Amino acid sequence: MEDKSRGSEVDRASAVLARMAATGHVLGCGEGWFPLISELDRQLANLDPAYGLFRVGRVDGALVFDAKPSVPELAAQFSALIYVTARRASAVCEVCGGDGELRTIHGLAEVLCAAHQAAAERAESRRLVGRKPMGMVSDQVP
Template identity: 35%
Template sequence: MSTSSSDDPFAQVRSRFAPRWEPRVRCGEGWAPLLVELDRAIAAVSPATEYIHIKEKHAQLIVLVSPPANAEVRELIDAAAAKAQSTCENCGAAGVPHEKFGWVHVLCPRCAARDGYSPK
């Protein structure tokens, strides 16, 4: 079953994964605009760069690329990760780290309350 890009907010990003890596983005759709913006910026400065891993871990955006990021690509990734620290992973609204049973995610107050998370 294929997913059209209109159904998949990460379609553009998934299309630039390195061939041997599963094109899986492991974070909430609230970070999709950040990742699409990052992807466009990376493609502009380093078209050969491909993703090998994109995920959320401990409320942080992790992006690994191949070939290893040069300084310009690293700055772009770091800037996106910094924006993610204040963006709800679920809906994209302003957020802060919240915790539940040891799991930490950046969430807005509405998503945190809905899912039973408390501010960290």
């Protein structure tokens, strides 16, 4: 059976992607946050259809939405809407959109649900298998 929700989340983010393509930038967060950023884009575009969007991503597990209104008088409203959305994102799994919390896996901070945390930990463990500790040249014991 086809996962129709995945396609609809990408469709919901299409306006954001188009706005970012116009500035030469790309989307840098997981699909679980697409509904949040799509709603934020809609709210900002209602205030200022010509606003500039320069970055959507994640830094230290937090949503970053770098937008600039074309009318400076809207800056405070933009900041407030972005702040509220970033706070909401701090409790939403970046992968699936379910309930999540900030988790750090091998130095990477992300907002994940328990299931996606476990999957990320398994993937990172598999990646690390077979790697030699720093400074080791061979398997021989000195």
